Amino acid sequence: MLRCSRCGRTYPETFRLTCDCGGTLLVEGPGAGFTPFGHLDMRRYLAHLPIGSLVPVPVPGITPISEIEVGRVRAIFKLEYLHPSGSFKDRGTWVTVAKLLGEGIDEVVLDSSGNAALSFALYALPAGIKLHAFISYDARREKVLLLQKLGAIVHYVEGDRTVIHERAREYAEEKGLTYVTHWLNPYFIEGTKTIAFEVFEQFGVPDYAFAPTGSGTLLLGLWKGFRELKEMGEIAELPRLVAVQASGYESLCERSPFTNSLADGIAIPRPPRLDDMRRALRETNGMCVSVSRSETEGALSWLKRAGFLVEPTSAVALAGLWKLIETGEIPDGSSALLPLTGSGLKLTEGI
């Protein structure tokens, strides 16, 4: 069942982005206990996912964690860049493509700065789903090339992320196609919530969970996953969520006068799920921190020396942790989850 975050109205579990009132939707969690299967990949959590008999390939794996002391904080790095398309987005894409296959939808429209489109293209191709990807002229060349090699029809748009979002929606309406933006898609969050399930099995519940936050799909996935574990009686408390944003593109933190364009994956100044994100922070006694370009560069360099080849957007989580350790907001002895969201191997020049 889908439920509107604004008016509470419910809908059956078909593919749908918003409530008729304009509010955002979430899938209602199953009430049963936590029952991971024996699979050593994402099928482990099929009992908790809105997926029928059609399971897309490749199946995303269980990503490993590496525990490293950062100052006096135990950082749990989760290597979310080790997915088939090189980013955590494969989790959300996998659940979404399963849903589309189940409904016989074979042509869709989306917009993305790169990673979400790349992930969707990778899963759409074997699934036989035709993809129209709306992207910015500024999108990284390597990502666009790969997108085209994966058979996506690329539509370039002049303008910021919000403009691209609008153009894609208009195109879908005009052509009668399904618009699948991960900014709104409730099934995408069903996929990203499995990060919380894995961390729970691999480590337990960290004191803090950081998320590079633009559209909020990772932040909301972590929130929903840990909340379901609590509802299922597995854990007593959720981790405190920390939304890490890029300077100049803040939607939750105060807007900075200068911009961190290095973290292009979260350069989303007006995300449509803002109310959901505020609720996630409020419910977990969470917080927001924004980081600059130079702070991101420093974190990226540290990550490379620690053996993590990630793209700049991934590095903001560590930059945010450093900042909150410095201000004393994250005390010594804490544990903090830092998902590393995207691979640097697409961008060998940039890392």
Next chain:
Amino acid sequence: MLRCSRCGRTYPETFRLTCDCGGTLLVEGPGAGFTPFGHLDMRRYLAHLPIGSLVPVPVPGITPISEIEVGRVRAIFKLEYLHPSGSFKDRGTWVTVAKLLGEGIDEVVLDSSGNAALSFALYALPAGIKLHAFISYDARREKVLLLQKLGAIVHYVEGDRTVIHERAREYAEEKGLTYVTHWLNPYFIEGTKTIAFEVFEQFGVPDYAFAPTGSGTLLLGLWKGFRELKEMGEIAELPRLVAVQASGYESLCERSPFTNSLADGIAIPRPPRLDDMRRALRETNGMCVSVSRSETEGALSWLKRAGFLVEPTSAVALAGLWKLIETGEIPDGSSALLPLTGSGLKLTEGI
């Protein structure tokens, strides 16, 4: 305990490449039963690995499998490119670096066409081990750039893989440094054998196990892993091993007059573990097949459309399977493991 494959002499488990007689070494498997731990990463198999208390980071994960019908054969693709450095080599590197850390070795020499060096550089950097990498002038530019970014000291050599191997060994001797070539290193095979453990847990025992085969580290890892499972009483029979080689660089198959230089990772005409490899094929009633450049290109294209972004060397396994289905050597209804060894994301121009 290390045992010489040629004369049977044993050595204690310190870092060593060959027997005094010149023969190759393997670690003797532990006699105990198969006891995977609860970890959802490579630490799952610590009871079966020669690793002490120093565990390098990042810990490689359990790679997912995708089962797809290829003709009437059930292909089990194992996504070995989803490791921190983008190739299956991280398994062998991880065990090797653990051993080097345990012995306090902090400067080493190796030779590699790219992936093994890249993997080692990634793990050496956080471990504080200085790496001299001997590579060909022909090595792919993206891999060399990344190697340098990871702090490796790159030594270019004019000549084929065997010449580079010799230069690296000479340099190590001259400078009194440890030479860690994966072509001989018995601890590397301890790492790659965990692929067999995972496949056993994820699927069971396939009828055939394919391995792109140059130096033989993957073929021998599969052989040793499944053999240990048999010794531990977990399985009755080993899969039949299939060594897939590149035309013109065959060491096990008959040498072709034309060369498949696309599969650069296995372009190794005279591997030092040839006797071990012959034994692995003999013991498993295995076989060898060699594939051309155009067969590799066809397989690479098929893999991309199936959602696997891999480098050309990975594709030879599928090309080999096609060939053996066509000749009737692999019968309908069989199951075949195909490890996909290296990521295509380093080489976005080439896939």
